[in-house]
Amino acid sequence: MPKGLGGPKSFHGELIEGSFHSHQVPLPGTKTSRPEELFTAEGVPVAEILGLVPQAAEKRLGQKWESFRAYAPLAVPEWTSFCVEQGTQESCMKAVGRLLKGVVKDPKGFHIFSPGGLVSDKLDAVLDDSWRNFQRDIEWRARGGREIEILSEHTCQGMLQGYTLTGRTGLFPSYEAFLGIVQTMMVQYSKFTKMAAENPWREPCGSLNYFETSTWARQEHNCFSHQNPAFISAVLNRKAMLVRVYLPPDARSFLSAMSHYLRANNYVNLMVGSKQPTPVSLSLEDADKHCNAGASVWKFESVDDGVKSDVVLVGIGVEVTFEIAVAALLRKHVPELRVRVVNVTDLMILSTSGTQLHALSVEVTVHAVYFVWFEWYQPKK
Known part of the structure; x- marks a missing residue:
């Protein structure tokens, strides 16, 4: 099928139908399409065109329920x-x-x-x-x-x-x-x-x-x-x-x-x-x-359930989560280091609060998940 099929054959000496020109900016004039034969003075399609539209609403393409409520x-x-x-x-x-x-x-x-x-x-x-x-x-x-x-x-x-x-x-x-x-x-x-x-x-x-x-x-x-x-x-x-x-x-x-x-x-x-x-x-x-929460502290991988942590290891995805099993080595070889392990499954909970239904608040994201619990956190003056 040629590009621009049904449009003007040419315009100002330039070939339109069947050429790359038909995929450019709109033509400045439309009189060659004889719009007065297609529309009334009010801009409504003429009866001959409207007669092509099915009378039964359910048969009109835009009214078929499969397209919007199926x-x-x-x-x-x-x-x-x-x-x-x-x-x-x-x-x-x-x-x-x-x-x-x-x-x-x-x-x-x-x-x-x-x-x-x-x-x-x-x-x-x-x-x-x-x-x-x-x-x-x-x-x-x-x-x-x-x-x-x-x-x-x-x-x-x-x-x-x-x-x-x-x-x-x-x-x-x-x-x-x-x-x-x-x-x-x-x-x-x-x-x-x-x-x-x-x-x-x-x-x-x-x-x-x-x-x-x-x-x-x-x-x-x-x-x-x-x-x-x-x-x-x-x-x-x-x-x-x-x-x-x-x-x-x-x-x-x-x-x-x-x-x-x-x-x-x-x-x-x-x-x-x-x-x-x-x-x-x-x-x-x-x-x-x-999965319902989107993220959680993995207490079984953390020191003292992850409270008052010195270091936080965050895993996102299967491979990275597997790699942060290093927490077990830290607990064994550096027992005085307080480790918290956090896993994030739903990345969108990290969105700016209010932009996503499931997004965590800034306070929860920063204080509760990544750094320290509310009851321990004291912001620097």
Whole structure:
């Protein structure tokens, strides 16, 4: 289809239709389009044009309920059913894969759009009860699979947006390095989310859910080519009210956070994880409380429950949390040093107070979480 099809053929001797000129600034005059034949003196489309609009409101594109109030919350199974024992080691991705295996049993409301493959992401437990929805593959096609797998990130993004905007819930898992391919598309969608929230007639729709299944810190055989943490920066640069960014510290926290994540609406969600086995540090109750709060002091890693600390170690994400296990060495070799260990799962609680529903106040963030407790803190005069 030529660019500018249906517009003026030329203007002042310059070719318009079918040339790059049709994608430039608007033409200064519109008389060649004969607007008097299309609009009344009051600017209303003439009857001939209005006659093309369906008389039944429900048949008009802008009035179809699927486009603005079709959202149905996803049925997510109880996450505690998929946990491993505290004190063991488990891949966060494998734990989430078991949860998603339960989610895909919903025959209509959930789909995974994957450019890289669930086996590589270690989410392949999903395929125990579902199929890949390949249309050209004789073995897989027409089986109603809950995963669409195509090595084209922008295609996955487009399908995810359409699926989400028509009332369902989707998930886009990918390696960290390749979500940057759809970065601009994510930004544009977040602008839509902002404007949609300002229109009272538009009801909620599901969140756009991204899932980084690897990070720069653990690339094993892929190394430098797969290291690019730019996508998280792009998400964090959006308005705080529009996004959520989760970096749970262990498999149990991942399950708790994912259970909430898939039920949230009107956000751009990003969860960052790791495929390799790491320690399961928290009990079921502590994991749930930790994820609901977004951050907490890990008293079991701290000296005297973290009160009156000399040094604070803060872990965000699986790998960094694993590294601050050095606290155990400090307690052993420097017992007089008062260590507090803090973990942050929901990055948006660190937003400026008032810009995000879940943001901590400055007092809580500075005094209670990072430095010292209220009852001990005395500001310098």
